[in-house]
Amino acid sequence: MELTEFGSQGSLTAHRGYHGYQQSLRARTTLPREANNNSPQLPSENGPQFGWGSTPTPEEAGDSDKNQSLRELPLHMGLKRAVWQVQKMQVPVVSRWGSGINKYTKALKRFRKNAMGILVKFVLWRKVIQKIGGHFGGGVQSYFLFLRFLIVLNFLSFLLIAAFVLIPNIVFEAQGSSVFSRTGNVTENTNTTNCEGYDHGSDTLTPFYQYFLDLLSGTGFMEYSYLFYGFYQNTAVISNGFSYNIPLAYLLTAAFYFLFCLVCIIVSMGSALRVITAAGGGAVGGYSTLVFTGWDHGLQGDRATKLKQQNLRHQFQVELEEERFRLKAASQSLGQTVGMYVLRIFLNLVVFALLGGAFYSIFVATRFSQSRQEEGFLGLLLEYLPSIVITVENFVVPFLFGKITILENYTPSVTVIMALLRAVFLRLVSLAVLLYTLWAEITCGGKPESAECLPCNYNYNRYQCWETRVGQEMYKLTLFDLLTTLAVLILVEFPRRLAVDHCSCALSRWLGRQEFEVPSNVLAVVYGQTVVWTGALFCPLLPVINTIKFIIFFYCKKVTLFQNCRPASRTFRSTSSNFFFFVVLLLGWALASVTLIYSVAVIHPSYGCGPFRSLLTMWTIVPATFYSLPNTTQEFLFYIGSQKFSIPLFLSSCVLLCFTGALASVYGRSVAQLKIQHKNEGRDKQFLVKQIKEMSEKQGKIQDNYGNRGNKENLGNRENKENLGNPEIMGSHGSPQNPENHGNPEGQKHGTTESQENHGSPEIKENHGTPENHWNPEEQNHGTTEKGENRGTPENQENHGNPEIKENLGTQENHGSPEKNLGATENKEVHGAPEEENHGNPESKENHGTPENQENHWNPGNEKHGRTENKEIHGTPEDKENHGDPENQDNPQNHSKQSRTKDQ
């Protein structure tokens, strides 16, 4: 049953003209007949005719690999199923032991597959994100993926903090102070006792709305809770062999949290980078990718497709405009160029002025809000002043930047990048300014010996527990960010959509539905994450708050995306932008970690609160604990920290770095070189083809002059005849079509080119020792002048015109495929370039490897013979005469190479 099925499928699909398609078909039909003993290998060999690049089809492929490759074959389902049947039938003969192992591995594989299938269902928001990708494309999808990454990151961080800080603290609190012992009672000053008071004022009776205000600003009942640094105890538990030091745990958890985030970012960044590197860093220009990968086949719905088409048109026009722009820029006069630069410098100054103004206003607002104490709503407003200023600036200033960058007359793509970079700068530096202001307030401008800070090393009068204060600031920023997002959604985005949908006035039409702008949204998220990192040390529960916040964000953005947005007219490349997101995130991380390190190592912790009260700096706890370790551990750690260990480590890592760097640069250079070579070879080939065409025309004339005598004699072309007549070859093949077929055109091809070269100059012809050799190809050439073209280009059709060949060929299709393959390999050899060339179609070479092909290729021993003769002729003195023109010189080399590879 299976066999008949192959047959019918084959005849139906024969016209599809996939290289090697026929071979695989035939192989399959002849397979059972030939009753191969080594059958287990066969299917995997004739299957992978399909061959390029990364689909490895090793001969010793296991069962699963076969299935894998079967899936990846561009064949019809019918054929694939046929192959599958054959594979199933040819159960390889294995020992019982082997079959046991097989069964086991199979079961394992199935289990893994099932497990993966189940796990996939647990991936957060998989469906939602898929849907978003379907409606709005990859760029928007990447934003949501990024958001999901941050949510997971924050949640894991929360688990970390909960496990090592929060839960121990709660447990010890509950146990009472029986097992407590205060750590590090190294009060270094005598007059610090008046610094130890910490009045968090939660005992007084408060009006009900105060709770609400407290909730928003993190004061009152919120202040002295697990939310903030100030509440945590400076206790250590030591009871029957178990010891737990909360301050140390607090510090180490913070450090681990930062490291963990760094590792997560780097890993994700690495995968994003890998995709970019695989994509060649966008070396290929935009047009082709836009044309061939621009369409998102996942789009559904009339509206989405129309918009996508508009987008694409827009993008094409932008690209063309950019092209025109570049041309214009190249033809600009000096005066215009100078004018443009002056304008740009001026606008940059404006940008700096704007930035400076923004930072100064943050500075003033922070100071003002820190210095004033008010009650009630006014107090709340004061509390939120820095957050409000920062948020407003983040709305207004990037908008202005966008306008300014348009004036600057950059190309459209640069405009986007410039606006984005400025916005990043604004966001991160405004946060830095806020932190600086706080630092200046807390430490009296970095002068602990000033009057206000003298007794306690920090401004105790205003900040009894400064860590909590910083934590509160970050808490407020986080909360305010969330509130503004919600407010914008409800107060701006919905009304806008309603206005656009239900009102047809000019204004609403001009406004249109809003676009979902990926870059600005990502920036907002990164900013939020940076705030969380900065505040994590002072407000350990900030990660969990942020998790909730981002989850709300996720749903809000989803709602606004589906309800209010239209797909952006400017699409955002998801792959390269992913990397950019992570770079910005990393910048935020760096900013936060600088804050962390500074506050841990330099600033004096509060006396009255927190796990580090009574320590000189937070870091002091680490050496203190270190000295309580056993001696051997201490020694070991000392050794690791010593020069004996660290300098060799440093040196070796330097060497490794240099090595990797050198390797990378070498690869890069060789890739560049190969690319150039590739281009040149292409040009060479074109040139040769042209030359051959000319030659053959010229030669046709000469031939006429010579008279047709020779032709007739040589019509019984020796090679051909022998091939044809060779009974062994015929016999050895199940199907009679193939052998001549392959051998023949090849031989002819060879003949052709040579004869052409020879013919280029009549004297050379005289030099030829063997007349057949000379005449034989000549005849062929004469017979079909087009064949010269065949050699270079894979157009085979012309060959069909030649009646002789047709006779030799079994079927036309057959003729097509092997020759093509050959053509491909030839070219490759000529190029002589490794790997890169192969890239296109490496396995076309392997096509020769399929049993039939191989025989085809090999069978005409005489051919080989003929070719070596030719080679000799070429290699010998006549060559020198050929030196006159360059392409002749080229060709013999190529030829010898070809024949060498073919002889292999």
Added chain:
Amino acid sequence: MGNKQTVFTAQQLDAYQDCTFFTRKEILRLFHRYRDLAPQLVPLDYTNQPDVKLPYELIGSMPELKDNPFRQRIAEVFSEDGEGNMTLDDFLDMFSVLSEMAPRDLKAYYAFKIYDFNNDDFICKADLEKTLNKLTRNELTEDEVRMVCEKVIDEADLDNDGRLSLEDFQHMIVRAPDFLSTFHIRI
């Protein structure tokens, strides 16, 4: 529940599983999608491999394909008769190649076929013009189309023969970052 299905034999299902990137469940789901297109034509029993072909008009009316400007090409390329009429096998094949799991090379091969409108194994200028017009709903001017075509060939044609072969196409597509995510139909 999975054992109760009588649409396919176990062997058929196994074969489909090994020949596509789908699980058993997905294959059955796809079968039902296929059947829903024409319940009167497609039998519920595929164990004896009925020779059923749905015409292109039905295939092209699926919501997944309905608005795709390339739907006819896709159907033609994946159908066995080259005219867009699809058997269940073709149908599964199509969505397997367009699924998330299919490797880049396989996708690239079929993408090439899809963009090669005249089936001559090369993407020539005429093919490109067709592609562009489909992409932009004929809204680019002729001049722009011509310029873009020139640019594309200029960029991607490595052997300078004025048209794109499969190798050229693959070379280009390997570098195209978004290809995998865009050549993908979620079903």
